[in-house]
Amino acid sequence: MKLLKQWWSTGGGLLHLTMLLSLAGLRVDLDLYLLPPPPTLLQDELLLLGGPTRSASALSPFPASGGWGRTSLLHPKGRELDPAASLEDQLLREVRALGVPFIPHTRVDAWLVHSVAAGDTAGTHGLLGAAASSGAGVDGGSQAAPGGGGGPRAGRSSPLAAEEEEEKAPVEPTAQVPDAGGRASQENQVPRENYEGMDHRSEEEENDERVSGQKEKLQQNNEDENKVADKPEWEAEKTAESRNEIHLNGTDTSFSLEDLFQLLSSQPEYSLENISEDFPPLLGSTSNGINSLAHYNVNFTQAISHDVNLHEAMLLYPNTTFRRDPVTRTSQAQEQFLQLNFHSNPEQTLPGTNITGFVTPVDNQMWNLTSQDLLYDLDANILDEIDLLSLVTEENFDPMEISQLFEEPDSLNSSHHCNFSLSVCDEEGAIGYSSDPVSPHYDLEGAVGGYYPESSKLCRTHQRNESGFHGDLTFHIVHDHTYHMKPDELEPTSESFSWPGKSQKVSRYLNDTHRNLSRDEQRAKALHIPFSVDEIVRMPVDSFNSMLSRYYLTDLQVSLIRDIRRRGKNKVAAQNCRKRKLDIILNLEDEVCNLQAKKETLKREQAQFNKAINIMKQKLHDLCHDVFSRLRDGEGRPMDPNLYALQCSHDGTVLIVPKELVTSGHKKEGQKGKRKK
DNA sequence: ACCAAATGTCATCAT
DNA sequence: GGATGATGACATTTG
Numbered sequence: 001m002k003l004l005k006q007w008w009s010t011g012g013g014l015l016h017l018t019m020l021l022s023l024a025g026l027r028v029d030l031d032l033y034l035l036p037p038p039p040t041l042l043q044d045e046l047l048l049l050g051g052p053t054r055s056a057s058a059l060s061p062f063p064a065s066g067g068w069g070r071t072s073l074l075h076p077k078g079r080e081l082d083p084a085a086s087l088e089d090q091l092l093r094e095v096r097a098l099g100v101p102f103i104p105h106t107r108v109d110a111w112l113v114h115s116v117a118a119g120d121t122a123g124t125h126g127l128l129g130a131a132a133s134s135g136a137g138v139d140g141g142s143q144a145a146p147g148g149g150g151g152p153r154a155g156r157s158s159p160l161a162a163e164e165e166e167e168k169a170p171v172e173p174t175a176q177v178p179d180a181g182g183r184a185s186q187e188n189q190v191p192r193e194n195y196e197g198m199d200h201r202s203e204e205e206e207n208d209e210r211v212s213g214q215k216e217k218l219q220q221n222n223e224d225e226n227k228v229a230d231k232p233e234w235e236a237e238k239t240a241e242s243r244n245e246i247h248l249n250g251t252d253t254s255f256s257l258e259d260l261f262q263l264l265s266s267q268p269e270y271s272l273e274n275i276s277e278d279f280p281p282l283l284g285s286t287s288n289g290i291n292s293l294a295h296y297n298v299n300f301t302q303a304i305s306h307d308v309n310l311h312e313a314m315l316l317y318p319n320t321t322f323r324r325d326p327v328t329r330t331s332q333a334q335e336q337f338l339q340l341n342f343h344s345n346p347e348q349t350l351p352g353t354n355i356t357g358f359v360t361p362v363d364n365q366m367w368n369l370t371s372q373d374l375l376y377d378l379d380a381n382i383l384d385e386i387d388l389l390s391l392v393t394e395e396n397f398d399p400m401e402i403s404q405l406f407e408e409p410d411s412l413n414s415s416h417h418c419n420f421s422l423s424v425c426d427e428e429g430a431i432g433y434s435s436d437p438v439s440p441h442y443d444l445e446g447a448v449g450g451y452y453p454e455s456s457k458l459c460r461t462h463q464r465n466e467s468g469f470h471g472d473l474t475f476h477i478v479h480d481h482t483y484h485m486k487p488d489e490l491e492p493t494s495e496s497f498s499w500p501g502k503s504q505k506v507s508r509y510l511n512d513t514h515r516n517l518s519r520d521e522q523r524a525k526a527l528h529i530p531f532s533v534d535e536i537v538r539m540p541v542d543s544f545n546s547m548l549s550r551y552y553l554t555d556l557q558v559s560l561i562r563d564i565r566r567r568g569k570n571k572v573a574a575q576n577c578r579k580r581k582l583d584i585i586l587n588l589e590d591e592v593c594n595l596q597a598k599k600e601t602l603k604r605e606q607a608q609f610n611k612a613i614n615i616m617k618q619k620l621h622d623l624c625h626d627v628f629s630r631l632r633d634g635e636g637r638p639m640d641p642n643l644y645a646l647q648c649s650h651d652g653t654v655l656i657v658p659k660e661l662v663t664s665g666h667k668k669e670g671q672k673g674k675r676k677k
Numbered sequence: 678a679c680c681a682a683a684t685g686t687c688a689t690c691a692t
Numbered sequence: 693g694g695a696t697g698a699t700g701a702c703a704t705t706t707g
Binding site for chain 1 (some may be wrong): 683684685686687
Binding site (some may be wrong): 680681682683684685686687688689690691692 | 698
């Protein structure tokens with residue numbers, strides 16, 4: 001990075017970079033490079049650090065009072081850059097020494113952003129030069145540079161603090177700067193140790209704590225990313241536009257190594273072809289990717305100069321790896337790759353562009369995930385669209401499996417970190433530039449939901465034949481989601497794919513999903529529907545229609561999607577209907593029980609009333625007998641109660657009436673009542 | 678293998 | 693007129 005500064009300081013840098021920024025939409029905050037050194041850094045120190053051979057005022061566009069242009073000329077250890085070595089060589093050595101060999105874009109972005117946002121000049125030594133932070137920058141740089149990939153940790157306030165921190169944290173294996181070709185075995189270990197041997201998430205969190213008060217804007221952007229990533233696509237669409245605006249407004253301060261290479265590749269004299277030719281060791285990791293590109297006349301520069309950053313370039317990977325037809329795979333992929341012209345404008349990535357068949361759901365989902373944690377300047381919406389579009393024509397993928405897998409929180413947590421590597425593969429052998437040169441197939445096997453024996457087989461083949469490939473070349477980026485694993489947790493073969501802590505669960509889950517795919521899911525899988533059944537069913541009608549119109553789908557796919565939606569909704573409706581029917585039945589049963597209970601109560605009341613009536617009748621009968629036993633007629637004889645009856649009048653008088661008259665009178669009253677009715 | 682319950686699907690109608 | 697919900701009838705799956 002300091003070499004970038006050198007190149008920049010020596011003339012063509014600033015103007016060219018500015019043009020690139022404006023044209024390519026790279027989101028680099030120029031203020032980063034114009035930051036003055038801390039006031040504690042004396043001018044003499046600057047001069048000392050900068051060395052007498054450099055004249056910042058003459059060479060650098062920055063203020064002569066000690067800007068980054070001067071200090072950036074220093075090696076992190078304070079030594080001057082080797083004037084005999086070519087600029088590219090030193091640049092690549094620097095990049096290599098950082099242990100972040102420009103491939104793991106998100107990681108670089110992450111810690112660069114953190115460091116820059118924190119004003120942690122030492123922490124940004126990899127980008128801005130280490131010597132500009134009151135002496136600490138030198139120390140920080142000297143510690144970080146050999147450690148490789150230690151960007152966030154490099155920012156220390158003093159050498160003492162640096163030593164203390166170094167004591168606390170295990171010393172990471174030193175990244176060896178490759179200086180000769182054929183050192184793949186040595187290099188194979190370095191990046192993995194640098195990236196996988198440390199807890200990057202904890203590092204990021206520590207860094208977040210340090211810089212939390214100074215990167216609110218970045219956090220806000222990141223939060224926006226997270227919100228979008230957490231939401232379904234139709235919800236994320238709402239925020240994509242605003243996110244694009246943020247990027248276009250240049251508020252993002254990230255500057256990744258991929259951007260560096262875009263810059264270099266845009267300079268004819270610094271094209272990757274030239275670089276790779278001049279410096280095979282650096283690019284000649286596992287598969288000597290870019291170096292081999294030059295030897296085999298692959299126009300890598302052309303591809304890079306199309307502003308295809310590594311984020312986007314990664315989208316090529318599945319296409320090249322998973323296609324069954326090797327001929328079409330390589331030719332189509334290369335053609336499509338060269339036709340890529342991604343920018344921050346999402347419209348250019350909408351259907352209609354010739355970018356189909358690049359991405360698997362693994363990539364798609366992983367992008368959503370990584371954007372939450374690492375990608376500060378990535379327009380996830382673009383990637384989503386690209387991914388979804390590409391899925392339409394992808395042959396070997398399992399959308400439901402992936403989507404379901406990613407719905408599991410564990411799986412999400414497992415994939416918060418991802419590593420990336422760029423590989424160049426053909427059907428027989430592979431070359432690749434990888435940040436994880438140890439084993440490219442790890443990337444596949446470690447990918448969430450990305451268990452693809454076929455692809456793993458491919459990559460193993462590539463690794464074996466790295467010295468003897470020929471023919472057409474295609475690029476792909478291999479996602480490495482395993483760098484957070486310990487090396488012993490990694491299984492080298494796809495057959496024994498494992499996931500630390502979750503391997504059994506995931507494996508079982510994958511098996512279950514294979515076995516338990518619903519018919520619609522199987523149909524969707526068969527037709528490569530780039531959406532999950534759940535999405536299709538639950539999506540609002542507006543989003544659903546817009547989705548159908550946005551993506552190129554065959555009539556069969558559209559028909560299937562509509563059927564899936566109809567069946568899915570009807571399924572829910574049937575469930576609701578049955579539930580409702582069951583509720584009605586239960587309510588009716590309750591009502592029956594209540595009515596039965598009420599009936600019993602009424603019966604009991606009736607029995608009680610009848611009993612009371614009988615008692616009253618009996619009392620009346622006894623009373624009548626008692627009265628008649630005391631009554632005498634005119635001749636002094638007792639009156640027969642069978643012949644006479646007592647009748648109470650309205651005025652309270654009691655009359656003794658013969659029963660014949662009583663019964664006849666009752667009949668007459670009854671007849672009168674009938675007449676009235 | 679059989680059965681009953683649960684669930685999915687289709688057709689149809691209503692909103 | 694299309695989308696959606698409700699529901700009966702039938703098919704399929706599950707335990």
